[in-house]
Structures are given as structure tokens and as C-alpha cells.
Amino acid sequence: MNVRKLTSAQIAWRAAQDISDGAYVNLGIGLPELVARFQPEGRQAVFHTENGVLGFGEAPAAGEEDWDLINAGKKAITLKPGAAFFHHADSFAMVRGGHLDVAILGAYQVAQSGDLANWRVGSKGVPAVGGAMDLVHGAKRVAVVTDHVTKDGKPKLVEECTFPLTGKECIGRVYTSLAVVDVIDGRFVLREKLPEISLEELQSRTGAELATPDQVGDLVAPDLG
């Protein structure tokens, strides 16, 4: 069956719908960063970056970068009115101290326990962890945005992570290209799925059992080009 899965932008759009006005939010590098583009009309989140900025906005125009003003991905940013600077210990106090409302991260694998693997896939090369292991602890809600399967079709939602862990029992919700899945008491619970994919087909692309409550919503995102 050839299902038209959500694009990266559409996954990000869906995740953005769950972010309330005034929420303090950290977005991981890559796909999670797209979430900032799709804040619903009338809502304004305050974005946090690990290197010590709250309240940053869009990237500046090319040629107008100020390289003292960057995000954790080392990309140039701009500030919104009400922004603040702080040092790294305060920045991670915001993270671990439970002050962030939402953290949205990428994933190599998410286990039904809520374990996350997103920092390295093996033992080769130069390991680099950055703030990933900190970000999974402390935000009131820690969610993942990801394709439902890997590029070669392997499930990313699994019974147990086989890649090195970033954190244990830390993920509450996963937004994928096919579904929205919550982690509750060590199980994946299906909340929404693409209307055109059957439960059986979705289960076959998922590496652990999907509990399906009576009410499963339709996962529908606008065409974002």
C-alpha cells in the first residue's frame, strides 16, 4: 500500500498545534526547528536555546548575521521584543528545573517505555552529545517529531531501543509521518493516524504494539507546499 505520508513540514505543523500561547519551548536541531514556523494564529510561544537566549525569532537576512547572536545549532538568529540573555548554567536550570513547558526533539528510536535514542547510532566516529541528554529531563512535556520509519523502512517506534540511549522513560508523545502516538504506562497508545492507512498497515510499520482506544482521530495537515 502506497500511503502518502506527512512531509517534515506537516509533522512540524501538527506538533505546533499542541503548543499553547505563551509556552516556553525548546526545539532540537533539524526537523524540530521547523515547528517554530507553524505556530497557530494568535499564539506566540517563547523559544529557548541552550546557549543562553530566550525569545529569539527568525534567521536574519543573508549578510546581516551577527555571529555573537546564534542558536544551539550555531545558526544566526534575531531577537524578539522581550528577549533575554543568560549564562549556560541558568540556561540548563531552565531545562532540568522544570521551567520549560515543551521540548521537541528528533529521534533515531523511541521505545514503548518512553526511552529515547537520538545522539549516536553506534560506537564508530567521534561521539557528540550536546544538550540532548539534558533536554529530555525537566520540560513539562517532552515530545518527538520523526518519520515513522527509517530511510530503509525499519520502525523507529520500537519495543526497546537498540541504539545508545539519550534518556530513559522521558518521551510523552511522538508525532510521526503517519500517526500521533502517546507513551502511557510503558505502552504506545495511538491518538491519531492518517485516514488512508489501516490500523493493520500502521501496526506493521511499528516495532511495538500500538494500543488503540475507541477514539482514534484523523491525522490531517494542510498542504504546506
Next chain:
Amino acid sequence: MDKTVSSLEQAVAGIENGTVLMIGGFGGSGAPVELIHALVDRHVATGSPAGLTVVNNNAGNGRVGIAAMIDAGMVAKMVCSFPRSSDPRAFAEKYLANEIGLELVPQGTLAERIRAAGAGIPAFYTPTSYGTELAEGKSVAEFEGKKYVQERWLQADVAIIKAELADTHGNLTYRHAARNFSPLMCMAAGVSIVQARKIVAPGDIDPEHVVTPGIFVDAVLEVPEPLQEEELIRSGTAYP
């Protein structure tokens, strides 16, 4: 009381072989490029300092700054959270050849270990890294039903730091996100050496605006129009 020094050479003269050296900055933001390059100059001219342990979020990029130190063979070990970023060739080559050590530390733990050292706290517990390979061999304790990993303070002999304004007492301000690890490193190091874009008289920085109080700072040097490491990397500059 005047903590001003008059030259880059003088500022870095006391850094010896085997020093544990904290270097402020996150990528190019806050990197004290002139102080780093003065250390490279000294090493090229005299063979010293060498065998350094360098603490920074990253492990050098391109061919300038910390990457230039690594290329010069001055660095025995990096303590950092993200030794990749763009063009991490200098570190990666030596690491994969087993010619340089790495202590990989989660970014928030790195910041808190530095802060703890500055605050006289030898160890603390954090949820970060619990259940992961980076917690192997570390003590774990349970508080309120949740597991935490014990982490030790991270002390240093010397910190080299980039500030925006300094007064002659060593009170500092920073520019934008260039603050990052620098206030913590000034606290944690035995000797903190600062390059500032401008040095002003005591009182010219509003006490309400001081970010790093001078008690944490030992030497300040004015470096007007400081180089921005990100621009050097993007232009392909190599040092020396």
C-alpha cells in the same frame, strides 16, 4: 587596584605545560580568538605550553582558535559536549588516530560541573545521562522516587575569556549570546584572563549591569575590534 595587562604575550605568559584550560565560547560566539592565538604563537616559538587539557563546549572548527591549538599539537585532551559541528577536522583526525583524549560531557552537566567548581560544591546529582552510557561507573541515587547521577565539579587552572566591557577591577559584561560558559569559567578557574573589547574606569559599568563581578577575574586586556571566529572559519582562514 588595576588588573589590566598590556599585551597578549603578557596575558598568557603564565600558562604552563599540562594546564587545565577553560576557554569561553560556544562555537564562534564568545571565543577569545586573540588570546588563543597568542598561546599558539608561544607554543610555536618555544614549544610551550603543551599537554593542555582544554574545556570548551566544542573541540575546534576550521583552522583557527581551538582547532589551531589542536593542529599545533598543544592539546592532550578535550573536555566538551559537542566535538563535531562544522568542519571539526582538526579534532576528528587526532581523535580517530588516538592522539588526543576526549571526555564527553552532556552540555548542561558541563555547565553545572563548571559552576559547581566555582561555587565550592564538589559533587551534585542530576537526572541527565541516567541510564545511558555516559553514566557508566558513576554513583546513582534516588530522590523522591527518581534516579539521579552523581557528577563531580570541574576545576581549572586557567580560563581565557572574551568579554565586551571590562573595568580595571575586572567587572565584565558580555555581548549577546557570547556570554554562554564564560561567567561560569571565570568562577571555576584559579586564574581568569579576559580580553575585552574596551576597558573602562571603575564606575563606568553600571553595577546593575555587571554580569561577572571582578572577584572572579585576575587579568584584563583590551582587544579592540576582536576577531569573530565564525567569520574566520567561513573565510577559510588558517592560523598561524
